[in-house]
Amino acid sequence: TQLLEQSPQFLSIQEGENLTVYCNSSSVFSSLQWYRQEPGEGPVLLVTVVTGGEVKKLKRLTFQFGDARKDSSLHITAAQPGDTGLYLCAGSGGTSYGKLTFGQGTILTVHP
């Protein structure tokens, strides 16, 4: 069974601070995705990383896939209140026919 451990579970910071969310597994994933979920809505895909060591940037968000494709991180620079939400990592791979294994999520609150 593939598991993804996401940390921290909760993050409360002030506007302008930087933060990093981690997603770790003992299993290899062929791809790893990061989602953001707002209350009452479904997860929205932010990025997909597929190559070990890959780094992708989306404005103030930087996503990294570990060399061994077992871990990933999400770094937010100069967080803003609009970044508040639930961040989820999800991996897919093997013979899973594309099903996603999700981490438990990180609830981020950015205070003005």
Add this chain to the structure above:
Amino acid sequence: DSGVTQTPKHLITATGQRVTLRCSPRSGDLSVYWYQQSLDQGLQFLIQYYNGEERAKGNILERFSAQQFPDLHSELNLSSLELGDSALYFCASRQGTYGYTFGSGTRLTVV
């Protein structure tokens, strides 16, 4: 609007009852995935259909079943409901290899 439509948005029912959740995937998407999101378990994969055929099963209870129809919409049937089945139920469709789009979910409350 993500393009994946789920109905109803909210559902309140009693224990022992049966409900049907509906999902219409994005136009052209053949795959439909069902997930359950609860506070203690997070997002858990239930079942996947591709062009009408079941492709993969996850942590889906025997009281739950699903199907995908020729027009590609899918239904998730939950029966003999228990209090612990209260959760958000999401469906997602997939475009290409990595492009997953989730619907807004159905919030099921069993009382």
